[in-house]
Amino acid sequence: MGQLFAVEIIYRGVFQKTLAKNITRGIVLAAHNEGKLGISFGRYGDAPERNGIPAKSFAIIANDEQTLEAGMAQYEPKHVDLTVVLDDTLCKGAESWAWYGLQPVHHALKSGHTLIVVSLQDAPTLLKTIHRREEPYKLGILKGVTSFSGMWVYKDDHTDVRVLGAIAKALPELVSLKSVEKFITEKLKNSLKVTSTQTAYQRFTAVDVKPGKGNPEELFNFELLPWENMRNGVSIPGQPQGGPYADPVTKQTGGFRPARNELFKKYSTRTQRPVVNFSTCTKCTLCWLDCPDASFDVTPDGTYDANLEACCGCGICEAVCPVKDCVTMVNESLFHDNDSQWVRYKKDPHTYLKWLEKTIEMAEPDEKRSHGFRYRGQYQEQLPEALEVARKG
Numbered sequence: 001m002g003q004l005f006a007v008e009i010i011y012r013g014v015f016q017k018t019l020a021k022n023i024t025r026g027i028v029l030a031a032h033n034e035g036k037l038g039i040s041f042g043r044y045g046d047a048p049e050r051n052g053i054p055a056k057s058f059a060i061i062a063n064d065e066q067t068l069e070a071g072m073a074q075y076e077p078k079h080v081d082l083t084v085v086l087d088d089t090l091c092k093g094a095e096s097w098a099w100y101g102l103q104p105v106h107h108a109l110k111s112g113h114t115l116i117v118v119s120l121q122d123a124p125t126l127l128k129t130i131h132r133r134e135e136p137y138k139l140g141i142l143k144g145v146t147s148f149s150g151m152w153v154y155k156d157d158h159t160d161v162r163v164l165g166a167i168a169k170a171l172p173e174l175v176s177l178k179s180v181e182k183f184i185t186e187k188l189k190n191s192l193k194v195t196s197t198q199t200a201y202q203r204f205t206a207v208d209v210k211p212g213k214g215n216p217e218e219l220f221n222f223e224l225l226p227w228e229n230m231r232n233g234v235s236i237p238g239q240p241q242g243g244p245y246a247d248p249v250t251k252q253t254g255g256f257r258p259a260r261n262e263l264f265k266k267y268s269t270r271t272q273r274p275v276v277n278f279s280t281c282t283k284c285t286l287c288w289l290d291c292p293d294a295s296f297d298v299t300p301d302g303t304y305d306a307n308l309e310a311c312c313g314c315g316i317c318e319a320v321c322p323v324k325d326c327v328t329m330v331n332e333s334l335f336h337d338n339d340s341q342w343v344r345y346k347k348d349p350h351t352y353l354k355w356l357e358k359t360i361e362m363a364e365p366d367e368k369r370s371h372g373f374r375y376r377g378q379y380q381e382q383l384p385e386a387l388e389v390a391r392k393g
Ligand code: SF4
Pocket: 273, 274, 290, 291, 292, 293, 294, 295, 296, 306, 307, 310, 311, 312, 313, 314, 315, 316, 317, 318
């Protein structure tokens, strides 16, 4: 049996699909330059992805056919030699295919191996989000804005080749920088991209993360019923409707909270979240009506609270709210829980509104996120900023 390598790329479904595919394809073609064999594939052969949902692409590399076949005998690798996370908000956990609940991003990473995250944040900040584990690993940050393109366009901001440069540095046994350069020169025919990959290679460093270091949060998880405990026959339980709930201060019940799927937490799709100013909300209902995921709870006050276990972060509520700054989308990296904003507001309106002001202020100079192209020319506007960050490293 020869040597086998597995690399997984964790990306945002639809928004980063082409980027992830280009990276895994690049690994395989660069490895060919060393006489290795490989295959790249997405978890979703038939692409049932929804916008933003955590998804994975893989590259499996071996130095002989038999080893490659053995490596491909499993649907997805249980252990990987390298994990790359293309959007740092995914560090909160990924809901893997055929898996209910969230898994830490280093779930499959072998002990001592490297987790690469594309991010503007530093390692200590990212470790507030990345979950603890018992085995040591290395955390490497490829400095860069998160590359989103949307479904039909590919934002060629060199993230693909920069990641390949970082991979060559983190795992030279898989593929050397020389082989990556050869792949870019011969297949992509772009000398500027060769420079980008070389720069990323030179600047890439990783820090050691000791066992037990990181976010102590227990990820949402549950046991699936063993088959012998399942009900006989086929029956589909009716969907409960939901109902009123209690004000945390007055204890009076009112409003309406719809019943939601307990087994699928949509928040892992989110890169931004809405923050709501309950003191200026006019109760116009537009956010509630237009939210595609029915994420708003109608509070006993008659205001609207974005339920953060259900919100997928699409930003529609911010767009439709007619009151200035009443709903603001803020980068998800700034938050570490999904607690109700309305409950916090009710318990202490003054402190909540101060927090709200500060949070929006903090978010302002932060990376502006956009999942796609909402207007003609947005691509051209975003590209120079992304290239500048890549240049400075
Ligand atoms: S961002 Fe707003 S509209 Fe979109 S899912 Fe969340 S609450 Fe609903």
